[in-house]
Structure formats: C-alpha cells, structure tokens
Amino acid sequence: MPSSPAETLVVGAAPPVRAPARTEPRPPPPARTPRPAAVALLRRLRRVSGLVAVLLLWWLGTERGWLGATTPSPAAVWDAGVDLIRSGEYGEHLAVSLERVARGLAIGIPLGVLLGLLAGLTRSVEDVIDAPIQAFRMLPHLALAPVFIIWFGIGETSKTMLILIGPIFPLYINVLHGIRGVDNRLVEAARSCGLGRWGLTRRVILPGALPQIFVGLRQALGIGWLTLVVAEQTATTSGIGYLMTDAREFLRTDVMFVVLVTYALLGVLSDLLVRLLERRALAWRRGFTGT
Amino acid sequence: MPTPALSPSPPAREPAAHDGVRVHGLRRVFDGRVVLDDADLTIAPGEFVALLGPSGSGKSTLLRALGGLDPEAEGHIEVPGRSAVVFQEHRLLPWERVWRNVTLGVRGGDLRARATAALEEVGLAERADAWPGTLSGGESQRVALARALVRTPQLLLLDEPFGALDALTRLKAQHLVEALWEEHRPSVLLVTHDVEEALLLADRALLLGDGAIAAEFVVDIPRPRPLDHPELVRLRTELLAGLGVHAPAEHGRTA
Ligand SMILES: Nc1ncnc2c1ncn2[C@@H]1O[C@H](COP(=O)(O)OP(=O)(O)OP(=O)(O)O)[C@@H](O)[C@H]1O
Ligand SMILES: [Mg+2]
Numbered sequence: 001m002p003s004s005p006a007e008t009l010v011v012g013a014a015p016p017v018r019a020p021a022r023t024e025p026r027p028p029p030p031a032r033t034p035r036p037a038a039v040a041l042l043r044r045l046r047r048v049s050g051l052v053a054v055l056l057l058w059w060l061g062t063e064r065g066w067l068g069a070t071t072p073s074p075a076a077v078w079d080a081g082v083d084l085i086r087s088g089e090y091g092e093h094l095a096v097s098l099e100r101v102a103r104g105l106a107i108g109i110p111l112g113v114l115l116g117l118l119a120g121l122t123r124s125v126e127d128v129i130d131a132p133i134q135a136f137r138m139l140p141h142l143a144l145a146p147v148f149i150i151w152f153g154i155g156e157t158s159k160t161m162l163i164l165i166g167p168i169f170p171l172y173i174n175v176l177h178g179i180r181g182v183d184n185r186l187v188e189a190a191r192s193c194g195l196g197r198w199g200l201t202r203r204v205i206l207p208g209a210l211p212q213i214f215v216g217l218r219q220a221l222g223i224g225w226l227t228l229v230v231a232e233q234t235a236t237t238s239g240i241g242y243l244m245t246d247a248r249e250f251l252r253t254d255v256m257f258v259v260l261v262t263y264a265l266l267g268v269l270s271d272l273l274v275r276l277l278e279r280r281a282l283a284w285r286r287g288f289t290g291t
Numbered sequence: 292m293p294t295p296a297l298s299p300s301p302p303a304r305e306p307a308a309h310d311g312v313r314v315h316g317l318r319r320v321f322d323g324r325v326v327l328d329d330a331d332l333t334i335a336p337g338e339f340v341a342l343l344g345p346s347g348s349g350k351s352t353l354l355r356a357l358g359g360l361d362p363e364a365e366g367h368i369e370v371p372g373r374s375a376v377v378f379q380e381h382r383l384l385p386w387e388r389v390w391r392n393v394t395l396g397v398r399g400g401d402l403r404a405r406a407t408a409a410l411e412e413v414g415l416a417e418r419a420d421a422w423p424g425t426l427s428g429g430e431s432q433r434v435a436l437a438r439a440l441v442r443t444p445q446l447l448l449l450d451e452p453f454g455a456l457d458a459l460t461r462l463k464a465q466h467l468v469e470a471l472w473e474e475h476r477p478s479v480l481l482v483t484h485d486v487e488e489a490l491l492l493a494d495r496a497l498l499l500g501d502g503a504i505a506a507e508f509v510v511d512i513p514r515p516r517p518l519d520h521p522e523l524v525r526l527r528t529e530l531l532a533g534l535g536v537h538a539p540a541e542h543g544r545t546a
Contacts, residue, residue: 189382192358192375193396193438203395207386284386286424 072254077261080254089243094262097228097239100156104163105224112168112220113213116175120209121201126176137169142230154235163227167220174216178209211285214278221270225263309371309445311336311478312357317366319352326352327364328502334446336371337476341489343534344499350482351379353499354450357480371445371478375438379451381431383423383438390419393438409441410434413467429460433467440471447477451484465492469514486530490523491516498533506533 055074060066062073072080084090115133119126145162152158182205190204232241240259247255312334319327326349334340344350356364358376383392390406397405403419410416413433423431432452439447449468453461469492472479483489489496490510498506508530512522531537 185378185380185382186384188355188360189376189378190384190395192360193442195396199396203387204384207384210386282386284422284424286422 070251070253072257076254077257080252081258081261084243084255084258090258093238093240093243097232097241100159100231100239101163101224101228103156103160104227105167105220107160108164108167108224109171109217109220111164112171112216113175115168116172116179116213116216119172120176120179121205130176133169133172137173141165142227145230145234149235159231159236162231163224166223166227170219170223171213171216174212174219175209178212178216179205181212182208211282214274214282217277218271218274221274222267225267225270229263309336309478310369311338311371312446312480313367313369314357315367317353317356317364317368319349319356319361319364325502327356330366330499330503332497332504334478334480336445336478338495339472339479339481339493341481341483341493341496342499343483343486343489343496343530345534346484348499349502350499351450354448354480354482357446358448373442373444374446374448375440375442375444376448377432377435377439377450377452379454381423381428381435383426383431383434385422385424387423388419389415389421389423389426389434392423392434393441395438397441405441406437409437412440412471413437429456429464432456432464436464436467436471440475443475444477447472447479449479449481451482453488454484461488468492473514486527486534487518489530490526491518496526496530498530500533508533 058067059074062071081090115129119129141162144165145158148158148162152161186208187200187204190200195203228239229241232239233245236242240262244256244259247253247259312332314330314332317327317330317332318325330349330353332353342350342353352361352364354376355361356366356368357370358374359370360376383389384395387395390403390410393406393409394402399405407416407419410419413436415430415433415437418426418430418434423434426434432455436452452468453464456464465488468479468481472492479493481489481492490512493510496508496510497504498508500506508526510523510526512520516523
C-alpha cells in the first residue's frame with residue numbers, strides 16, 4: 001500500500017505558497033572558515049573598496065584631463081566643501097533641505113501606508129481609491145512643480161507638497177501588494193486560533209506584508225531626495241539645491257560637486273537607516289543572502 | 292509515555308463537558324460543483340474518528356466546515372465550543388517565536404508558562420525561543436500540535452498532519468497523538484490517506500465518497516495495536532477495497 005506522497009500535495013484551490021523560507025537548519029560552516037572578526041573586517045573593506053575605486057578614477061580622470069578642463073578634482077571639491085562648512089553656509093542650507101524632506105516624508109510616508117492599509121484590508125476601499133491613485137501615480141509628479149507653485153505659492157508649502165506627493169505611491173502599492181501577498185493559509189490558521197480582525201491584522205497581515213513595505217520605504221526615500229532636487233531648483237534662496245543653482249551662476253563647479261556628493265551621501269545614509277530598521281524588524285527571515 | 296487504558300473507549304478522564312460533534316445535511320458547492328452533499332457525521336465525546344477518502348473527495352472541506360473556517364458551508368453543524376485544527380502543513384507564523392506561535396489567540400495570563408507546558412508535551416520545550424524557520428519539518432508539525440493542545444480543545448481536527456513526514460518521524464508523531472489523546476480525551480477527527488494510521492489510532496474509520504460518508508468501519512481492537520493483529524489486517528483489506536484498491540496478497544511491507 002503505497003502512501004503516495006504526490007497525492008498529499010493536492011490542496012484544493014489554495015493560493016501558491018509564498019514560502020517564507022522554511023528550511024532545515026543549515027549545516028555547520030566548513031572548518032577552514034576564518035574567524036568571524038576577520039570575516040567582518042574583510043567584508044567592510046570590500047564594501048568601501050568600490051567607493052575608493054570610484055574616487056581614484058575621478059582623481060585620475062581630472063589629473064589626466066579625461067573629464068574635461070572644468071571638472072574639479074576630489075581634492076578641490078574637498079577644499080570647497082571645507083570652506084563652505086567653515087563659513088557656516090553649508091550647514092545652514094543643509095538644515096533647510098533636511099527640514100523640507102523631513103516635513104514632506106513625515107506626511108507622505110504615513111499617508112501612503114495608510115492608503116495602502118485601507119485598500120489592502122478592505123476590498124470596497126480598494127475598489128474606490130485604487131483607480132484614482134493609479135491615475136495620479138502615472139503623472140510624473142515632478143512635472144507638477146510649476147503647477148504647485150501656482151496653487152500653493154512660491155513659499156515652503158509648494159515644496160512640502162511636492163516632496164509629500166512622491167512617496168505616497170510606492171508605499172501605497174507596496175503595502176497593498178504586501179498585504180495581498182500574505183499567505184491565506186496562515187490567515188486561516190490564525191483565524192482557527194481565535195484571532196479576530198484586529199489580531200489578524202496586527203499579528204499576521206502586517207508582519208507578513210512588512211518585507212514588501214520596506215521595499216516601498218526604500219523607494220519612497222529615494223523619491224523624496226529626487227523631489228528635493230527639483231523643488232529647490234526654482235523659487236528659493238535656501239537649501240543645497242539653491243547652493244547648486246547659485247554655484248552654476250558663478251561657474252563654481254567645485255561647489256556644484258560638493259552638492260552632488262552631498263546628494264549621494266544623503267541617499268546612502270538613508271538607505272543605511274532603512275537597512276538597519278530592516279535587520280531589526282525582519283530578523284526572522286531566512287532568505288538567500290548570497291554566496 | 293502514558294498508555295493507561297487498554298479498552299478502546301474507556302470513560303473519559305476529564306469528563307468531556309460537551310456532546311461531541313453532530314453534523315446533519317452538510318452541503319458544500321464550489322462554483323456549481325457539489326463537493327459535499329447531504330453529509331451526516333457524529334463523533335461521540337472523546338471518540339477518535341479517522342476520515343479517509345480519495346483525493347479531492349472533500350475531506351479537508353468537511354474538516355474546515357467543522358472548524359468553523361468555511362462560512363459558505365450549508366447544513367446543521369454542532370461542535371463543542373473549543374476546537375483546534377492542525378493542518379497538513381504546520382502553518383506557523385514565521386515572524387513569531389515558537390512559543391508566541393503556540394499561544395496565538397490565547398487569552399489570559401502567563402502565556403509563556405502555558406506555552407512551555409504545551410511544548411513540553413510534544414518534547415520541544417527547549418525550542419520555545421526559536422524562529423519557526425529554523426525547525427525541521429517534524430519539529431514544526433509538533434509545534435503545530437502544541438498550538439492546538441494549549442487551547443485544551445474538546446474537538447481536535449487533524450488534516451493529514453503527518454502527511455509530509457518521513458516514515459520514522461510519522462510513527463513517532465502517531466504515538467504522540469495517541470498518548471495525548473489518551474491523556475486529554477478530546478474528540479478527534481483525523482483526516483488521513485494512510486489506512487494503517489487510521490486503523491492504529493481510531494475508534495472508527497469513515498470513508499468519504501460521493502459527497503457523504505459512504506462506509507463506516509468500527510475498529511474494536513485493544514490499544515496499543517499491533518500492525519499484524521488479524522482483525523486489523525482484515526479491516527485494512529476492507530478499507531482498501533472501499534478506497535478502490537484491491538491489493539493482491541502483499542508480503543514484506545516495511546512499516
Ligand atoms: N476554495 C475552493 N474553490 C473551488 N474548489 C475547491 C475549493 N476548495 C476545495 N475545492 C474543491 O473541492 C474538492 C474537495 O477538496 P478537498 O480539499 O476537500 O479534498 P480532499 O478530500 O481534502 O483531498 P486531499 O486528500 O487531496 O487533500 C476538490 O475537488 C477541490 O478542487
Ligand atoms: Mg485535503
């Protein structure tokens with residue numbers, strides 16, 4: 001009497017498993033692996049090695065004139081940066097820019113999450129709000145900058161509004177799809193354990209959607225910085241975007257590069273922040289981490 | 292392992308304060324396709340019933356209806372107040388520690404202690420703080436069993452809980468379920484594909500066919516049951532015939 005294993009796999013019309021990595025315990029690492037501290041150091045070195053290579057290439061490029069006569073060398077940019085910081089100008093403008101992004105994200109992110117939650121948890125809400133949100137999403141929101149200036153004036157409001165809009169869409173979409181992707185069989189099991197609507201949301205649906213929500217957060221931050229650049233290009237006399245515009249007027253490419261480097265650093269830092277959050281919140285994950 | 296009572300249905304140790312299961316005229320239609328049609332089923336308090344049937348015959352559908360997980364099932368269903376389900380897959384929440392999974396949805400104080408007690412019963416107390424993703428298949432299934440036990444169910448619904456386990460682990464899991472049943476005496480409905488599993492564990496084996504219980508086999512053999520008990524061998528042939536398998540005289544089956 002064969003107890004056919006193939007047969008036991010037929011499970012009605014259940015949705016496909018989005019298997020959250022249920023694997024056997026890993027085999028112990030091979031004996032030749034060096035000490036963990038050394039491994040960590042090596043990884044850290046590898047991580048900065050790419051950046052160092054870029055800097056070297058940049059330096060070499062300006063030295064040899066590959067990048068044209070007007071491209072400043074890393075050293076010149078460093079000097080310009082130090083000057084700007086010393087004069088207090090840099091700090092002032094950076095503070096203004098950070099505040100703009102913070103204000104926009106502080107409203108945009110919760111709004112996107114909220115809309116995604118409402119649509120994800122309630123079909124009728126999704127039916128109503130999904131179509132308009134998708135329509136707005138297809139508008140390149142950066143093209144709204146002039147319109148926003150007409151609507152909200154040239155002050156901070158129009159800038160905040162512009163930065164606020166962008167992050168809503170990636171969060172909405174990722175929260176919604178994260179929720180839709182939660183394994184229905186887990187929901188059923190939790191329901192059989194007596195969990196109500198609120199308990200299901202808090203202990204099953206939200207945690208299940210969290211990996212996807214983090215993807216949305218990453219994209220939202222990226223869009224936030226991008227929007228900042230555009231928002232500060234016109235109608236302002238403060239912020240690092242203005243610093244750049246101003247430098248262009250006076251052909252100060254070194255200052256322009258200081259701002260560019262600043263954008264890059266801000267992007268890297270915010271990604272680091274998300275990674276940190278992610279590592280704490282998704283400690284249970286046993287996904288593929290590369291070889 | 293406590294195996295105190297040898298008679299098939301001894302008086303319940305914890306007097307079961309419920310009337311068991313009574314299902315009458317259960318009907319379930321999926322998109323115009325009738326899966327369950329006027330099915331009747333009773334399970335006495337503390338009785339162990341196995342449910343067999345071909346794949347797709349509606350076993351899981353019946354079990355889900357009993358577990359209150361199918362709002363679209365029609366008919367009269369009477370079940371005790373506290374029931375718990377163990378599914379074919381463990382269905383543990385990967386983002387909650389093992390002990391939090393065990394007490395999922397349990398109200399009241401000192402959840403940790405209750406989880407530990409339940410995990411001890413399945414021999415996994417030391418994994419209470421592990422992530423489910425780090426457990427083996429058999430361990431996960433035992434945690435799922437602990438999650439059911441912690442609710443002190445009056446009705447325990449098991450949907451092929453050992454289907455995915457290897458033969459040896461399955462044997463151990465069967466002993467575990469038997470011991471736990473003898474200790475706590477819930478009514479049990481065990482869905483299984485394994486005829487021997489049904490005959491080893493159940494007081495009664497039911498065959499599901501054409502949307503209703505098509506045949507019933509009373510297994511009146513004292514526990515623990517040897518696989519080669521003549522009555523068991525006879526029932527096995529009958530059950531297999533009921534499932535449409537007319538086995539030739541088999542020899543040397545490794546169990
Ligand atoms: N949600 C659903 N929608 C449509 N059809 C369904 C659904 N759930 C189950 N069915 C159908 O109902 C029938 C019975 O399914 P069920 O899962 O109860 O079978 P089963 O007896 O448990 O089979 P198995 O032994 O393979 O687990 C199957 O034909 C299945 O396709
Ligand atoms: Mg089934």
